[in-house]
Amino acid sequence: MIPVQGYVGQSVAVLGLGRSGRATAAALRAGGADVVVWDDSVPARDLAAQDGFEIRDLTKAGAFDGVAKLVVSPGIPHLYPRPNPVIAAAWDAGVSVDNDIGLFFQSFATPEWDGFDVAPWIVAVTGSNGKSTTSALIHHILVENGRPAQLAGNIGRGVLDIDPAHDGEIVVLELSSYQTDLARALTPDIAVFTNLSPDHLDRHAGLGGYFAAKRRLFAEGGPDRAIIGVDEPEGCYLANQLGEGANDDRVIRISSGRKLSQGWCVFARKGFLSEVRKGRQVGSIDLREIAGLPGAHNHQNACAAYAVCRSLGLGPKGIEAAMRSYPGLPHRSQLIKEHNGVRYVNDSKATNVDSASKALQAFTNIRWICGGLQKEGGLDAVIPHLGNVAKAYVIGREATEFARQLDGVDAAICGTMAAAVAQAAKDALPGDVVLLAPAAASFDQYDSFERRGDDFIACVEAETM
Template sequence: MIAVRGHEGRRVMVLGLGRSGLAAARALEAGGAQALCWDDGPQAQEAAQAEGLTLHDPNRADAFEGVDALIVSPGIPHLYPAPHPAIMAAMRAGVPIDNDIGLFFRSVATPDWERFDTLPRVIAITGSNGKSTTSALVHHILQSAGRRAQLAGNIGRGVLDIDPPGEGGVVVLELSSYQIELARALTPDVAVFTNLTPDHLDRHGGHGGYFAAKRRLFAEGGPDRAVIGTDEPEGLFLANQLAEGLADDRLIAVATGRRLRGPGWSIYAHKGHLVEWRKGRQAASIDLREIAGLPGTHNHQNACHAYGALRAIGMSPRVIEAGLRDFAGLPHRSQMVAQIDGVRYVNDSKATNADSAAKALQAFGKIRWIAGGLGKEGGIAALAPVTGGVAKAYLIGHSAREFGLQLGSVPYEICGTMEAAVAAAHRDAEPGETVLLAPAAASFDQFADFEARGTAFVELVRRLERGEG
């Protein structure tokens, strides 16, 4: 645990008692503060009380008297589409609002660091797509190289729940826009921006607000080095703002599908190869095409961002390449589940929107596509340009019929359930094809979350593998 510094002897309210909220409450108490806890859910309240934490109802008229700060969990809206009543009350009372990310950056460096020969590093990764895989990949390569590394934030553990990083340790943080937007302190050593596609627009008041939230990691924090994906206009704009000139190697620009050349520092993926270009010449090259854990252009982009983050802290290309080659991938993200009678079964349940599903569809050849669930605005109409490799679609969930109407000439079957879709795809699939779960929809109509949906797919494939289908 990282004990929170700066609130000793003070009363601090914690709103939202999920993973990050409970970790924040414990860390505040460990640092000498009194944590006043609240969650709108009775079960969460009971769990906090069972830990000996103090409940404090923010709806009381005097709730914020003598309160030093309000720490808010990421899922609670503070501005759009409307502020939570407790946040509105805190703002009216003039109580500063922060979150566990802000507390982490204020507390992670301790006087012990003055005795270290090699200071700990913090690598923070954000973006719309690929940030989980990039974060896990950075963490994996560090561990493969024998470096002490911890993974936290929007993936793994809560940031205040990790151990204080020792000498030479590296903390890898995946940060969502929700987490970045409220943090009062943002000081990573290396910050990574993967890409930007529309998401969470109601929470941020539109596309511009969403980008502004991501941008805070770079504008407010001022990282020593920034690794910026430049495949979208927002990334190009951000890279342009951060660089002082063409040869400013505090910026590492990343691109896929196009070469980046010039006097600065860049990394790009082109025709399946990762290329590092620095000071006007090629510094390294890695063939990504045969790395099973990183299939497709979108994963090549993830590899470039991870490579850039690790080069920024001085790791050699040879060591990074070794870690890339034995990366198995993340569950539910282009996860190779099995190969049965020459047919690959791939779980990309994390593809919850059309953009991420498009990347999955482009990563494989002839596809038996399992899609559907609780469709998002626009459905899958935007996927028409990338469905050429789909032999047939097997549609499930609430939006199955709507998706069928948007598939144009692609053959489809309304299956309804995951079990029926896997059975039908298995029945039809031929050697050399891929049965791909890439739903392009939320999971909440049939599953608790995308992990539960992916797990159901994996279990059904395992049954087929055992000959039980």
């Protein structure tokens, strides 16, 4: 646990008692704060009461009397589409609002660091797609090369739930826009921006607000090194803003699909990763046979992880060897099994059209299981990438409307995962890929993309026994 510094004897309120909220309350108490908590869920409040926390209804008048700070869980909207009433009440009471990420950056460094030979590092990864894979891959490479490391944030453990830093340790954080948008302190040593595509637009009042939330990771404190995906205009803009000329090594540009030549850059083309510094290639990796990193979208993740690890002093050969042993993450281009010449791939994390499009480009002869709760913008962006789809099998409560938008694709309206997997398995021929890449959120039928992916796995196992 990271005890939160700066609030000894002060009253701090925590709103939201999910994983991060509970960890935040415990870390505040460990740091000497007087903690009061609230959640709309009665069971969540009961659990907090069992842990000895004072339950205070923060929706009531006067709830913020004597409170120094309100700490908000990331899933709670603070501004758009409308401010949460508790947060608005904190504003009216003059109480500062923060989240666990801000408290972490404020509290991670301690006087004990003065005795370390090598100060700990923080690597923070954000972007629309690939954050989890990039963060996990960085962590895997570091551990495989004997570097002490922890993985936290939007993946793994909550940021305040990790262990205090050791000499030379590297903490890798995956940070979502919900987390970067509100944090009052953001000071990583290395910051990564993978890419940008429309997502969470209601939460950020459009694409500009969404990008602004990501950009805060680079603007609030200024990392020592920024690794920026430049395959979208926003990334090009950000790299330009952060660097002083093409040869400023504080910025490493990365790309999947096009050759780069400015300063220090890492790019992947036709399955080969190249590192270029001052116009000379200084490293390369053949990514095509790395099973845990299929497709161009994963090659971008590989470029980002490679750039981070090179910034931390690792050599190309050590990075390559670790990449080859990387197992991949569940629900992200996860090969479940091969049966009768047919591969079954779980990419349940493809919850928007951009991530689904990337999955569709990674395979051929696809039996595509798709559908769910559509996000703003419809399916227009996925249409140009349907050339590899032999047939679509549509699930979800709005399966008929979803299928109607798949112009020119043979689509079966299945409704349930079991029906979709059964029909896809029946239709599939040797060499085909049955791919779950929904291009939609899961919440019409499941409480998370993980549950949806687990259901796919179970259905595949039942059909291929």
